[in-house]
Amino acid sequence: MTRPLRLAIVDDYPVVVAGVASFLAEERIHVVETGTALPVLSDVDIVLYDTFGQVQGRDLNLADFVRHSGAKVVIYSWNLKPDLIDEAMAGGASGYLSKVLTGPVILGALERIMAGEAVILVGDHETSVGGAGDWPGRSVGLSPREAEVLALIARGLSNREIAERAFVTTNSVKSYIRSAYRKIGVExxxxxxxxxxxxxxxxDSSRTIDPALHQRPQASPKA
Known part of the structure; x- marks a missing residue:
């Protein structure tokens, strides 16, 4: 593609959205809109759905994000279970990208998706360490997985519900809880x-649209 990709980032946590936007800022990507899990308003090429603390799998209605546009939905996650990826792709996702991927690799994947490919890039299978962008609690040493579990606790979910939402075992949830509690100093x-x-x-229920990018640039006339 010769022009920058127009992207909307969807997640309920401002620090997550800001982290992803910052991470992609150096690539040939224009982040036009950011906000919560609501239908995207802007004319964008791709809706990047960050799964931090969000619905995943069969309960995810991807059509909700793009009711009135032709945008493609791409899942951005560190949850790389094959059955979860299969569910997302069967549900209408155009791509599924791991959070361990670098910016240039993500850009290349998004350009392939815009060219009509269905792209799945899982990268490194260690999904509880590292990761691009940002997440709540990173400054005190919480891993992405620990932070996600804590986010779901804050939403009032039980250990069993967290396991179902995050597609991990209940024992794994308990392990993440113990390590997270130790890091934040609670019991x-x-x-x-x-x-x-x-x-x-x-x-957060807010939505941000960059006024400088809200209007899609007109194609240059052919000579």
Whole structure:
């Protein structure tokens, strides 16, 4: 493609959206719109759905994001279970990208998707360490997985519900909880919720549209 990709980033956590936007800023990508899990308003090429603390798998209605546009939906996640990827692609996703991928690799994948390919890039299979962008609690050492579990606790989910939402075992959830509690210095669930809500885990219902990019540039006339 000769022009920058027009992208909308969807997630309920401002720090997550800002982190992804910053990570992609150096690539040939224009982040036109950011916001919550609501239908995208702008004329964009791709809706990048960040799965942090969000619905995944069969309960995800991808059509909700692009009701009135031809944008393609791409899942951006560190949850790389094959059955989850299959569900997302069967549900209408045009791509599924791991958060361990570098910016240039993501750009190349998005350009292939715009050319009509269905692209799945899982990268490194270690999904609880590293990762691009940002997430709540990163500054105190929480891994993406620990932060996601804490976000779901703050939303009032039980361990079983978290396991179902994050596609991990209940024992894994308990392990993430123990390590997260140790890092943030709490011992009980109520303390964890209070800490989470005071440290960036409060969801946001706002939407941001870059006024400089809201209008799609007109194609240059042919000579």
């Amino acid at each position: 009980r669930r109520t303390q964890a919720v209070i800490w989470a809500l005071a440290n960036g885990f409060l969801t």
